[in-house]
Amino acid sequence: MKIGFIGLGNLGTPIAENIIEKGNQLFVYNRTASKTKALTDKGATAIATVKELTTTCDVIITMVSDDKALKSISEGPDGLIQNMQKGAVHISMSTILPLTAEELSKQHTDNGSHYLASPVFGRPEAARARKLNFVVSGEATLRQRFEQLLKDAGGAGVWDFGDAITAANTIKLCGNFMIAAALEAIGESVAMASKSNIDTQKMWSFFSQTIFNSPIYNNYGNIIVNQQFTPAAFSMQLGLKDVNLVLSQAQHVQQNMPLASLLQQHMQQLIEKKPGLDWSAVALAADL
Amino acid sequence: MKIGFIGLGNLGTPIAENIIEKGNQLFVYNRTASKTKALTDKGATAIATVKELTTTCDVIITMVSDDKALKSISEGPDGLIQNMQKGAVHISMSTILPLTAEELSKQHTDNGSHYLASPVFGRPEAARARKLNFVVSGEATLRQRFEQLLKDAGGAGVWDFGDAITAANTIKLCGNFMIAAALEAIGESVAMASKSNIDTQKMWSFFSQTIFNSPIYNNYGNIIVNQQFTPAAFSMQLGLKDVNLVLSQAQHVQQNMPLASLLQQHMQQLIEKKPGLDWSAVALAADL
Numbered sequence: 001m002k003i004g005f006i007g008l009g010n011l012g013t014p015i016a017e018n019i020i021e022k023g024n025q026l027f028v029y030n031r032t033a034s035k036t037k038a039l040t041d042k043g044a045t046a047i048a049t050v051k052e053l054t055t056t057c058d059v060i061i062t063m064v065s066d067d068k069a070l071k072s073i074s075e076g077p078d079g080l081i082q083n084m085q086k087g088a089v090h091i092s093m094s095t096i097l098p099l100t101a102e103e104l105s106k107q108h109t110d111n112g113s114h115y116l117a118s119p120v121f122g123r124p125e126a127a128r129a130r131k132l133n134f135v136v137s138g139e140a141t142l143r144q145r146f147e148q149l150l151k152d153a154g155g156a157g158v159w160d161f162g163d164a165i166t167a168a169n170t171i172k173l174c175g176n177f178m179i180a181a182a183l184e185a186i187g188e189s190v191a192m193a194s195k196s197n198i199d200t201q202k203m204w205s206f207f208s209q210t211i212f213n214s215p216i217y218n219n220y221g222n223i224i225v226n227q228q229f230t231p232a233a234f235s236m237q238l239g240l241k242d243v244n245l246v247l248s249q250a251q252h253v254q255q256n257m258p259l260a261s262l263l264q265q266h267m268q269q270l271i272e273k274k275p276g277l278d279w280s281a282v283a284l285a286a287d288l
Numbered sequence: 289m290k291i292g293f294i295g296l297g298n299l300g301t302p303i304a305e306n307i308i309e310k311g312n313q314l315f316v317y318n319r320t321a322s323k324t325k326a327l328t329d330k331g332a333t334a335i336a337t338v339k340e341l342t343t344t345c346d347v348i349i350t351m352v353s354d355d356k357a358l359k360s361i362s363e364g365p366d367g368l369i370q371n372m373q374k375g376a377v378h379i380s381m382s383t384i385l386p387l388t389a390e391e392l393s394k395q396h397t398d399n400g401s402h403y404l405a406s407p408v409f410g411r412p413e414a415a416r417a418r419k420l421n422f423v424v425s426g427e428a429t430l431r432q433r434f435e436q437l438l439k440d441a442g443g444a445g446v447w448d449f450g451d452a453i454t455a456a457n458t459i460k461l462c463g464n465f466m467i468a469a470a471l472e473a474i475g476e477s478v479a480m481a482s483k484s485n486i487d488t489q490k491m492w493s494f495f496s497q498t499i500f501n502s503p504i505y506n507n508y509g510n511i512i513v514n515q516q517f518t519p520a521a522f523s524m525q526l527g528l529k530d531v532n533l534v535l536s537q538a539q540h541v542q543q544n545m546p547l548a549s550l551l552q553q554h555m556q557q558l559i560e561k562k563p564g565l566d567w568s569a570v571a572l573a574a575d576l
Contacts, residue, residue: 098484121498121499133494133498133499135494157497157498159494159498161486161487161490161491162487164485166484166485167485167486170480170481170484170486171481171486171491171494173480174477174478174480174481174486174491174495175495175499177473177476177477178470178473178474178477178495178500179499181469181470181472181473181547182466182469182470182473184469184547185465185466185469185470185473185547186466188465188543188545188546188547188548189462189465189466190462191543191545192458192461192462192534192537192538192541192543192545193458193459193462195541195542195543196386196454196458196537196540196541197452197454197455198449198455198458198459198462199449199450202449203449203459203462206421206423206447206459207462207463207466209445210409210421210445210447210503211409211421211463211467211502211503211504212466212502212504213501213502213503214499214500214501214502214505215498215499215501216499216500217502246480249480249484250480253480253483253484254483255476255479255480255483255574255575256574256575257476257479257480257574258476258550258554258574259469259472259473259476259547259550260476262546262547262550266546286543286544286545286546287543287544
């Protein structure tokens, strides 16, 4: 299996490194070519264009920042869809609209290749610790065939959501929305408690050992209590992008999501007035 | 130690039962006298008035529904404060305003008795399983002296928040606000996922085993996915009461809490248009 990898950002890089470390042969492409160096140092082969990658590889993983970036490497005369080998598989890890996954999947099918939706939960440090969770949906044979590769990529869990190509990205959007909601709730609580002269470190130690003892509340609670909003491991812009996707999907299925709308508004305000922060700073908008 | 107990509601009853089961001598009072029967069957002694309880007991636990109920049994010529023995202790488990705790504590001190703030996290089933978490604040000697009694009452954890009498109730309000926020977030997610043809049981199985693996998300996620909003183990009215307290405290310390305001609005709408539901139904307001 010759594996291609497109998108060596904050999260893509440790995932690609994990794949190499498990003894897989990896070919890497990145728009900013200098970012391939960390990977070629570990044994990957850098490839100059997306089109060239399609002639070398029968499996191509993409981990890019948004729907537009994924479409731009997938569509057109130099993109994945028109150039991938017959029977080759595109494994798409980006957080995108379910509808985009559906569109791309159809185009792959029409061109004799395949698309597997495989978005991922976890920050870069979770990738390095091999504690990611992949959620997958698409053709049954692909879900089975690539379970081991996703484990190699750092997946502590690979969660199968069935045939519907849209399912995995819907789950991913629900998850990121619930994380953003937790950030807002923790943020407002910590702000109120702090002004009420509570030792918020002690407060968080209590909550994270009891009713909110989960990875999300543990990690982000400490970030918020300590106001460690820079450097941004996951930027407010990316957070807003995801909340925008959540609201697009909600509109598509005619579901009101008033809390998602509140988060969207807060993130927009923060990007404008306090740029450069991690998305965990979302509740600061309450005091702008 | 002769222990009095006032407030045999959904949560007060199993807590009082726990105390008896650990071999403590318990005297019980309830406004609706018939509710004492479950306790007298187990060996408690029913007492007819609050005033009479103060002559019998040197420790009196209260677990009543709100600030007003607590003040009505505490203040006035027949209340706890004017009648409790010198050196006797009032252990207050209700979810109330930090300012109310401060007021009552001062009045107890002026009358030669003591007040210990000890609100509690956990639903009735957690009380029966002895998995409650008490948060305590007040005089250091009282916090130490009553740790064992709170464990007897079903406390898997007794968490010490120091001298400030207001601290424990502030923590309790932050906790209930974060739970309500999680209910809204889970509710909106499940609604959107369901309309997107996701198997929400499977979705919740995933989230509750991974990034949201905590008691709150486990319990309430299943309630919301299965729409088990009746009978109301914790009613929307009680939820709204707590969110109102959160916003009072926020106003007192001049902190905006826009998410708390959203929850308040949703709970008000639901009480009006879909009465009788558990507070976990909060996100249904998005579709009213």
